[in-house]
Amino acid sequence: MSGIVAQNLNRQSGLIKAAEAGGGAWTFISKTTASGDSTISIASGIDSTYGVYLITCKSIHPSNTATEFTINFRDGSTAYDADKVTTYIKIRHAEADDLDNFVYDTGNDATGTGGHLLMENVGNQNDASTSGTIYLYNPSSTTFVKNYICDFHSMAPDPAVADHILSAGYCNVTAAIDGVQFAFDTGNIDSGDFCLYGLST
Amino acid sequence: MSGIVTQNVLGNSGLIKAVEAAGGAWAEIKTLTASSSATLSFVNGADNVVLDSTYPIYVFEFISLHPATDDSQFQFNFSVDTGSNYNVTKTTNLVKAHHSEGDTSDLAQDTGNDMQQSTSFANLCVSIDNDADSNISGKFWLFNPSSTTFAKHFLSDIQQVEHGSYAHRALCGGYGNTTSAVDAIQFKMGSGNTDAGKIKLFGLKDS
Numbered sequence: 001m002s003g004i005v006a007q008n009l010n011r012q013s014g015l016i017k018a019a020e021a022g023g024g025a026w027t028f029i030s031k032t033t034a035s036g037d038s039t040i041s042i043a044s045g046i047d048s049t050y051g052v053y054l055i056t057c058k059s060i061h062p063s064n065t066a067t068e069f070t071i072n073f074r075d076g077s078t079a080y081d082a083d084k085v086t087t088y089i090k091i092r093h094a095e096a097d098d099l100d101n102f103v104y105d106t107g108n109d110a111t112g113t114g115g116h117l118l119m120e121n122v123g124n125q126n127d128a129s130t131s132g133t134i135y136l137y138n139p140s141s142t143t144f145v146k147n148y149i150c151d152f153h154s155m156a157p158d159p160a161v162a163d164h165i166l167s168a169g170y171c172n173v174t175a176a177i178d179g180v181q182f183a184f185d186t187g188n189i190d191s192g193d194f195c196l197y198g199l200s201t
Numbered sequence: 202m203s204g205i206v207t208q209n210v211l212g213n214s215g216l217i218k219a220v221e222a223a224g225g226a227w228a229e230i231k232t233l234t235a236s237s238s239a240t241l242s243f244v245n246g247a248d249n250v251v252l253d254s255t256y257p258i259y260v261f262e263f264i265s266l267h268p269a270t271d272d273s274q275f276q277f278n279f280s281v282d283t284g285s286n287y288n289v290t291k292t293t294n295l296v297k298a299h300h301s302e303g304d305t306s307d308l309a310q311d312t313g314n315d316m317q318q319s320t321s322f323a324n325l326c327v328s329i330d331n332d333a334d335s336n337i338s339g340k341f342w343l344f345n346p347s348s349t350t351f352a353k354h355f356l357s358d359i360q361q362v363e364h365g366s367y368a369h370r371a372l373c374g375g376y377g378n379t380t381s382a383v384d385a386i387q388f389k390m391g392s393g394n395t396d397a398g399k400i401k402l403f404g405l406k407d408s
Contacts, residue, residue: 024225031407056405058257059345059354091310091374093294097317102296102310127380131344131354153344153354153374162292164356164374193257195407197226 026054029196034060034189041080041181042196048140048176050198055136055180057152057194059129060122064187065157067122069130070115073146073171074179081113082146082177086169088117095160110169115183118150119165122184123157129192130154132165139177146171228256230402235266235395243402244284244385252384254347256404261341261386263359263400270393271331272364274314276322277341279353279377280385287387288320289353293375295324299367311371318378322389326371329390330362336398337361339371346383353377 029045046053060069073082088108092101108117119130132152139146149168156163171177182194231250233241243261245252252259266275278287293316300306314324329337339359346353354376363369377383388400 024227026226028226028406028408056258059348059351061351091294091296091372093292093312093315093317093375095292095318095378100294100310100312100315102294127350127352127378129351129354132356133342151356151358153356153376155352155354155376160292160378162294162375164294164296164372166372193407195257195405197405 025200027198027200029198032194034192034194036063037189039181039183040189040194041179042194043074043179045196046136046139046178046180051138051201052199053136053139054197054199055134055194056197057130057132057182058192059131060192061129061190062122062124062184062187063190064184065124067124067184067186068117069119069122069152070117070183070185071134071150072115072181073177074181075171075173075177076175080179080181082171082173083113084110084116084169084171086110086116086167089166091164091166092156093162095162099159099161116167116169118167119152119154119163121156121163122154123160125155125157128155128157136177136180142174142176145173146177226406227260227403228406230404232399232401235398237269237394237396239394240387240389241395241400242284242385242387244280246283250402251404252346252386253382257345257407258405259343259346260403260405261343261400262403263337263339263341264398265336265338266398266400267336267396268329268331268390268393269396270390273329273331273393274324274327274391275329275337275359275388276324276391277386277388278322279383280387281379281381281383284385284387287322287385289383290318290320290378291323291375292317292378293323293373296372297369299363299369302366316375322391323373323375324391325357325373326359326361326369328364328369330364330366332362335362343383343386349380349382351380353379353383
């Protein structure tokens with residue numbers, strides 16, 4: 001190719017060479033928006049294409065107050081019930097400054113096939129929600145258990161508390177994990193966005 | 202702009218419009234480089250900064266920020282009026298893990314440096330050492346700043362050299378307790394300037 005190759009970005013007229021392609025290691029895969037759903041499933045897009053997956057949860061708002069927000073994993077069947085071992089660290093500080101709390105919460109870690117608790121006591125005040133991230137490592141492996149790391153924040157109801165939950169665990173299976181499902185323990189997911197990204201490794 | 206705007210990628214001659222910039226899921230928006238800076242501000246619409254509904258989630262990466270003053274704090278505040286005022290009400294929580302070069306360690310909630318319903322600047326980490334080789338690095342996630350419905354949650358994770366030669370990791374979370382859109386954010390040291398380092402702003406695409 002010959003001809004126009006020079007950068008000309010600062011001029012307002014004439015032939016303008018396009019910007020360089022940006023690239024980037026993270027790839028957007030899908031977005032799922034909740035609207036009064038009992039569960040939100042990401043049932044496709046998690047496979048061997050990427051080594052690490054990131055799921056972002058933005059402004060997840062429950063229909064019921066003081067609910068528990070959970071994730072579960074699909075490991076070969078249609079059910080979201082992979083066996084798990086989890087840890088749960090809680091950091092809290094109340095708006096009224098009458099509660100500070102930093103503990104390893106043995107009441108909320110878990111073993112078994114039930115949902116992994118991402119955030120407890122999510123309020124349903126109009127301005128309340130929970131947001132956070134889940135990193136899922138090597139889900140397509142049929143050799144290793146599947147480690148994942150979660151970091152969430154929310155506004156607890158009455159009294160309002162800044163809740164920060166650091167949880168993690170592993171799906172204790174060597175079957176591939178190919179889907180995840182979110183739910184509140186009571187009521188629906190009124191609103192919120194769930195985005196899936198893949199990291200080239 | 203007028204002129205050549207159509208795609209012509211199948212043509213083997215003539216003027217060919219370049220492919221769209223591919224990008225990744227993280228769009229790099231702005232880098233601020235500190236140089237004895239009292240404040241470092243990202244204001245939507247100023248200096249090519251985007252901090253609005255374009256992206257649902259924003260990530261700030263702190264790279265080797267060095268304070269001018271020893272034993273300082275690294276702080277932030279939100280603005281809802283494009284930087285005219287940095288004074289959004291916030292409630293935060295802060296945990297620190299530290300381990301000295303002399304092999305003493307501790308893990309605790311730092312209740313003296315968290316915040317309740319305060320409009321002041323919030324501490325993301327404290328007791329920063331300013332030896333020539335000391336610095337802080339980390340990240341700050343901001344969720345849905347343009348919402349006019351929800352409070353604005355954030356999560357930060359910073360590794361620093363603490364005054365007294367400690368490896369210090371600070372985990373801070375909280376929310377801007379406002380339903381107004383957050384359209385600017387300012388970072389600064391609690392005392393003295395930020396001598397050097399970079400803050401990079403990324404937007405996470407959701408399509």
